[in-house]
Amino acid sequence: MGGLKVMRVALNIVRYIIAAALFGFGIIVIVGFVGVLLEDTLEEPLWQHVLSVSFMGVLPIVGAVLLFFLKLPSRSPEPKSET
Numbered sequence: 001m002g003g004l005k006v007m008r009v010a011l012n013i014v015r016y017i018i019a020a021a022l023f024g025f026g027i028i029v030i031v032g033f034v035g036v037l038l039e040d041t042l043e044e045p046l047w048q049h050v051l052s053v054s055f056m057g058v059l060p061i062v063g064a065v066l067l068f069f070l071k072l073p074s075r076s077p078e079p080k081s082e083t
Contacts (some may be wrong), residue, residue, distance in 0.1 A: 016068070030053060
C-alpha cells in the first residue's frame with residue numbers, strides 16, 4: 001500500500017504544477033490583451049478581442065482554480081466479493 005501513497009503524492013504535485021501553469025498562462029494572455037488595448041487603436045472589433053481573451057485567458061484561469069480545489073477521494077472503494 002505504500003506505492004499508492006507515493007502515487008497519490010505524485011499526482012497531487014502534478015495537479016498543482018498544471019494548475020499553476022494554466023493560471024500563469026491565463027494571466028499572461030490577459031495582461032497582453034490589456035497592453036494591446038492601451039497601446040493604440042484596434043484593427044479588429046473589440047468583441048473579437050474580448051471573445052479571444054475569454055477563451056485563451058479567462059478559461060485557463062477558471063480551469064486552474066477548479067483543478068486547484070479539486071478533491072480526490074482518499075482511497076478507492078474495496079471490490080465486493082460475490083460469495
